[in-house]
Every structure is written in C-alpha cells, then in structure tokens.
Amino acid sequence: MALFNNKKAKSELEKRQKRFSKKDLLSLVxxxxxxxxxxxxxxxxxxxxxxxxxxxxxxxxxxxxKYTKVPWFIISSIGAALLYVISPLDLIPDFIPFVGYLDDATVLAFCLKLVYKDIVLYKTWKEETHPKTASTS
Incomplete structure (x- = not known):
C-alpha cells in the first residue's frame, strides 16, 4: 500500500469538494x-x-x-473533508491498525491549510457577534 501523502489528500479533497452539495451540508450538520x-x-x-x-x-x-460571509468553495471543502472522515469508503480503511486514520488526518490537515484565512475571519465574526460562546463553539 502506497503511503498516503499531501498530493493524494489534495486530490481526494478536490474530488469530493466538487460533488459536495447543500443537501450534503444539511446531512452533515x-x-x-x-x-x-x-x-x-x-x-x-x-x-x-x-x-x-x-x-x-x-x-x-x-x-x-447566521454566517454567510464565506464562499461556497470553502464550505464545500470543509464539508468534503468532514464527510471523508466519517466515510467508510476512504483510501485507507479505518480498521487497518496504525495507518487506518492516517488518510483522514491528512485530508483534514490539508483542508485546514486551505481554509485557514476563512477560519480566522469566522472566529473574528464569532467573537464580535457572540463573545461568550465564541470559545466554546
């Protein structure tokens, strides 16, 4: 089995992001x-x-x-990454000892790099609009 790397994570995230729909968003929530x-x-x-x-x-x-100041591309990327994590059909089956969640973590880490600026903007918005719940949400 080839090692799961950033190139594969990027490819997998992009493929799933393109198929992510608003129906998927509601299901994921x-x-x-x-x-x-x-x-x-x-x-x-x-x-x-x-x-x-x-x-x-x-x-x-x-x-x-409540928060729509973010492009759909960012939402669909986050959604695709989280769906990847809970999907039983991913590149490295989760039941394989030691490496089963390597691909999940790599896809998530790649997504975090991709959406970093939008996360910062979201956290700022959350703090400004809901100062007491911003750190717990």
Missing part, C-alpha cells in the same frame, strides 16, 4: 455526534478536535444562515 465521537476516539484525529469544533460551527452557522 445532523451528524455532529458521530463526528465528535470519531474525533475523540481516534488518536490521529484527537489532536484536531478543536479544529473540528471550529469547522463544524462554521458549517452549522452557514447552514442556518
């Missing part, structure tokens, strides 16, 4: 509990839990039209 469990149980994903929380809050706020 309803899977918060499943995603939280995955991010808290799997070692390779635990270090990204706080990132996940911000990404998920951004998706939820976009879906509920």
């Amino acid at each position: 309803s899977k918060e509990k499943t995603l939280k469990e995955k991010f808290t149980r799997q070692e390779r994903l635990k270090m990204h839990f706080s990132d996940f929380m911000v990404l998920f809050a951004m998706l939820r706020d976009y879906a509920t039209r």
Whole structure:
C-alpha cells in the first residue's frame, strides 16, 4: 500500500469538494455526534478536535444562515473533508491498525491549510457577534 501523502489528500479533497452539495451540508450538520465521537476516539484525529469544533460551527452557522460571509468553495471543502472522515469508503480503511486514520488526518490537515484565512475571519465574526460562546463553539 502506497503511503498516503499531501498530493493524494489534495486530490481526494478536490474530488469530493466538487460533488459536495447543500443537501450534503444539511446531512452533515445532523451528524455532529458521530463526528465528535470519531474525533475523540481516534488518536490521529484527537489532536484536531478543536479544529473540528471550529469547522463544524462554521458549517452549522452557514447552514442556518447566521454566517454567510464565506464562499461556497470553502464550505464545500470543509464539508468534503468532514464527510471523508466519517466515510467508510476512504483510501485507507479505518480498521487497518496504525495507518487506518492516517488518510483522514491528512485530508483534514490539508483542508485546514486551505481554509485557514476563512477560519480566522469566522472566529473574528464569532467573537464580535457572540463573545461568550465564541470559545466554546
């Protein structure tokens, strides 16, 4: 099995991002509990839990039209990455010991680099509009 690398992560994210729809967004928002469990149980994903929380809050706020100052490309990239994480059909099956979540973590890390500026803008908006909940969402 070839090592999963950034080039493969980029390709996989781009492929899934192009297919991501508003229907997928609404479905993903309803899977918060499943995603939280995955991010808290799997070692390779635990270090990204706080990132996940911000990404998920951004998706939820976009879906509920509270925050729409972000291009669809960014939302669909985040959504595609999170769907990849919970998908049983990914490039390295999750049940393989030691490497099963390597691809999930790599796709997520690539997505974080891609959307970094938008995350900063979102956090600023969240702090300005909801100062008490910004750090917990």
